[in-house]
Amino acid sequence: MSKRQSAKYKLDRRLGENVWGRPKSPVNRREYGPGQHGQRRKGKLSDFGLQLRAKQKLKGHYGDISEKQFRKTYDEASRRKGDTNENLIGLLESRLDALVYRAKFVPTIFAARQFVNHGHILVNGRRVNIPSYRCKAGDVIEVKEKSKQLAIVLEATQLSERDVPDYVDADHNKMVAKFVRVPALSDVPYAVHMEPNLVVEFYSR
Structure with a gap:
């Protein structure tokens, strides 16, 4: 990583x-x-x-x-x-960390990478801890049973700043998401x- x-x-x-x-x-x-020259007009x-x-x-x-x-x-x-x-x-968008982020299981993409890396995610019932793992359409991504009550997960699902896109079918009650299809550029929020x-x-x- x-x-x-x-x-x-x-x-x-x-x-x-x-x-x-x-x-x-x-x-x-x-x-x-940022920095002392940050307010200069840019060429x-x-x-x-x-x-x-x-x-x-x-x-x-x-x-x-x-x-x-x-x-x-x-x-x-x-x-x-x-x-x-x-x-x-x-x-x-097929990366596992990107899909965990899109499904709103965590608040940021950085948290998604760490979340996957720490072994909190199952893909089709098997633990996967590689953030760059490439998912296929139809794959089911799930938060591990022991991790479903973590504060970071519960807070993320309540965030109003972004919505789950239509190529990810997420159920926040069960903490399960399905990668419905590979999106086009216009589909990605x-x-x-x-x-x-x-x-x-x-x-x-």
């Missing part, structure tokens, strides 16, 4: 966007970037700068996946038939505008 080295909300401030749509985000209070970004920013934003949204892992996901998306942009989003086409351009240079 890759370990996060920096404070998660630094990404929000650096990009000037509330990447996860959370009320706690510092962007809600200070829309300018126009080059094409490379726009592509890099799109990659950082998408990578950051999924818990700041390591560059190696993100590149592997892109390579897999480009090998598959069809639109690479849609394939990339489909693969990222991102809090900010994502541009996977720029990420594809970045890697295919």
Whole structure:
């Protein structure tokens, strides 16, 4: 598992966007970037700068996946038939930690990664503790019986800041979710505008 080295909300401030749509985000209070030069007017970004920013934003949204892992996901998306942009989003949304987050079993993507890593999740009745585990349509994801009453789980299901998307069928009484189908980009409830086409351009240079 890759370990996060920096404070998660630094990404929000650096990009000037509330990447996860959370009320706690510092962007809600200070829309300018961090540091002593944060309030300077920014120059126009080059094409490379726009592509890099799109990659950082998408990578950051999924818990700041390591560059190696993100590149592997892109390579897999480009090998598959069809639109690479849609394939990339489909693969990222098929990650177990992303589905635990989308099902609202935990409040943040970072909590989802830790939750999976600590062995609280079953996939089709078997314990899986790899956050990057790729789920298939039809897989049933369940919170382990002993973990269903954890405060973090009970609080997350009550959060009003986001809804469960329609490609995840979640039952919060039983703490079970079914991955109904692999979503398209337009199905994913991102809090900010994502541009996977720029990420594809970045890697295919």
